[in-house]
Amino acid sequence: MKTVNSISALKAQIMKKMEAAVAETVDESFKDLHTNVDNFYNSPEGRYSRIGQLAESPQHDGIQSGGDTVTGGISLDTGYRYDPSGRDTQTIYGYAEDGGLIGNGGFWAKTKEDFERNIKSAFGKRFK
Numbered sequence: 660m661k662t663v664n665s666i667s668a669l670k671a672q673i674m675k676k677m678e679a680a681v682a683e684t685v686d687e688s689f690k691d692l693h694t695n696v697d698n699f700y701n702s703p704e705g706r707y708s709r710i711g712q713l714a715e716s717p718q719h720d721g722i723q724s725g726g727d728t729v730t731g732g733i734s735l736d737t738g739y740r741y742d743p744s745g746r747d748t749q750t751i752y753g754y755a756e757d758g759g760l761i762g763n764g765g766f767w768a769k770t771k772e773d774f775e776r777n778i779k780s781a782f783g784k785r786f787k
Contacts, residue, residue, distance in 0.1 A: 683781040685731035691773035695766040
């Protein structure tokens with residue numbers, strides 16, 4: 660960090676680094692989420708016909724900053740309704756994650772691990 664002459668200047672420098680670290684974390688984790696969801700489909704389908712909604716569901720929820728806080732996130736779009744089952748998307752994705760559907764489960768658990776790794780990497784580069 661460059662030399663600063665006031666607390667407010669120091670805070671501004673820290674916030675700038677935090678915003679960059681959070682943005683990198685979220686961007687990399689969004690890529691990881693896509694990879695992990697795509698891996699769900701890397702299993703034999705058998706008689707199961709896929710519509711691919713899970714592959715279309717990763718969302719980048721953006722970066723927000725204000726005061727002393729910077730946040731960002733990723734998620735899965737759960738607004739789709741699976742017919743004819745009539746089950747909500749959250750339930751279907753839960754089955755998929757837990758291996759209750761034909762596919763490679765664990766995509767969200769893997770993404771959470773990736774997110775932790777990305778946090779350490781992004782913040783580690785900027786705050787030593």
